[in-house]
Every structure is written in structure tokens, then in C-alpha cells.
Amino acid sequence: xxxxxxxxxxxxxxxxxxxxxxxxxxxxxxxxxxxxxxxxxxxxxxxxxxxxxxxxxxxxxxxxxxxxxxxxxxxxxxxxxxxxxxxxxxxxxxxxxxxxxxxxxxxxxxxxxxxxxxxxxxxxxxxxxxxxxxxxxxxxxxxxxxxxxxxxxxxxxxxxxxxxxxxxxxxxxxxxxxxxxxxxxxxxxxxxxxxxxxxxxx
Numbered sequence: 042x043x044x045x046x047x048x049x050x051x052x053x054x055x056x057x058x059x060x061x062x063x064x065x066x067x068x069x070x071x072x073x074x075x076x077x078x079x080x081x082x083x084x085x086x087x088x089x090x091x092x093x094x095x096x097x098x099x100x101x102x103x104x105x106x107x108x109x110x111x112x113x114x115x116x117x118x119x120x121x122x123x124x125x126x127x128x129x130x131x132x133x134x135x136x137x138x139x140x141x142x143x144x145x146x147x148x149x150x151x152x153x154x155x156x157x158x159x160x161x162x163x164x165x166x167x168x169x170x171x172x173x174x175x176x177x178x179x180x181x182x183x184x185x186x187x188x189x190x191x192x193x194x195x196x197x198x199x200x201x202x203x204x205x206x207x208x209x210x211x212x213x214x215x216x217x218x219x220x221x222x223x224x225x226x227x228x229x230x231x232x233x234x235x236x237x238x239x240x241x242x243x
Contacts, residue, residue: 049170057171062232069225093152101141151201158197178239
């Protein structure tokens with residue numbers, strides 16, 4: 042049965058671009074203007090189990106809503122049609138919460154990194170859909186950004202110790218910290234500018 046386009050497919054490129062841009066500007070802006078506090082947080086980020094619990098829970102609820110069966114009201118608002126695999130949705134709805142609890146209880150090492158990786162993988166889908174088949178100029182910037190965060194997400198889930206090593210490298214000198222911070226701000230500015238110009242109306 043045709044259930045119509047998924048809500049992700051209705052997302053405007055200009056809106057998702059603006060959201061990404063503002064998020065990056067806030068995140069990396071704080072790394073510049075609140076550098077001391079940001080560095081303090083970054084040092085313990087990879088082993089912050091409490092924060093990892095919240096992010097993992099959020100990611101799993103998001104995934105749970107994607108595999109929810111049709112006809113469940115608000116719980117089915119972003120459910121995806123899995124075609125012939127729709128029959129396994131009830132099983133996934135049981136396995137996903139069990140997996141989430143198991144990760145939180147049993148995985149003590151790098152829970153935040155794995156959870157953040159899951160979040161990046163989940164976030165890539167709506168961003169890709171928003172730019173799909175859009176004729177806007179510089180449309181390729183959004184998919185390129187998505188492929189970068191997908192690769193990062195896969196590494197963070199599968200090899201979380203690399204995030205710790207990368208963070209240690211960035212924290213080893215003020216120059217490296219500033220380089221990463223200003224690069225992030227630059228990407229954020231790019232997304233905001235594109236959203237207000239080339240992507241406007243798409």
C-alpha cells in the first residue's frame with residue numbers, strides 16, 4: 042500500500058542547511074570563545090558515561106520511531122516503509138530497546154563516542170533526503186558533508202578509541218585547537234550563506 046512520501050523527503054534543503062550551519066556555528070563558536078571550558082569538557086568527553094547514556098537513549102528512540110509499524114499515530118509519524126521487511130518491525134521494536142539498555146549497562150568504555158557515532162549516522166539520512174534531486178547550485182555540498190559524517194560515525198561506532206586519539210591530538214596545542222575550531226566555524230558560515238542564497242526556495 043502506498044503510504045506517500047516519507048517526512049524526510051519533504052524537508053527543504055534551505056532549512057536543513059540552516060540548521061546544520063547554526064549548529065556548527067554554536068558548537069565551534071563556543072570552542073573559540075569558551076576555549077578553556079570547552080577543552081576541559083573535551084578531555085573527559087570520550088569516557089563520559091552519563092552523557093553517553095542520554096545520547097544513546099535518544100539515538101535508539103529515534104531509530105525505534107523509524108521502524109514503528111504504520112497506524113500507531115504519532116509513533117508512526119516518521120516510520121519508514123521497509124517493503125518486504127515490514128513484517129519484522131514488531132521484532133525490531135523489541136530488540137532496539139533491549140539493545141539500548143544492553144549498551145548502557147554493559148558497554149562502559151567509550152559509550153558516548155559510540156552513541157555520538159550512532160547519532161551522526163541517524164542525522165545523515167534526513168540531510169541526504171533534503172538535497173536529493175534538488176537542482177540548486179552547490180547542492181553537492183550537503184551530500185559531501187553527509188558522507189563525511191557517515192564515515193566519522195562508522196569509525197566512532199566501530200573504533201571509538203580513534204576519537205580519543207584524535208581529541209588528544211587536538212588538545213596537544215592551542216594552534217591545533219584553533220585550527221579545528223575556525224575550520225568548523227567556516228563550514229557553518231558556508232551552510233548559512235548557501236541556505237540564504239543558492240539554496241533559498243529549495
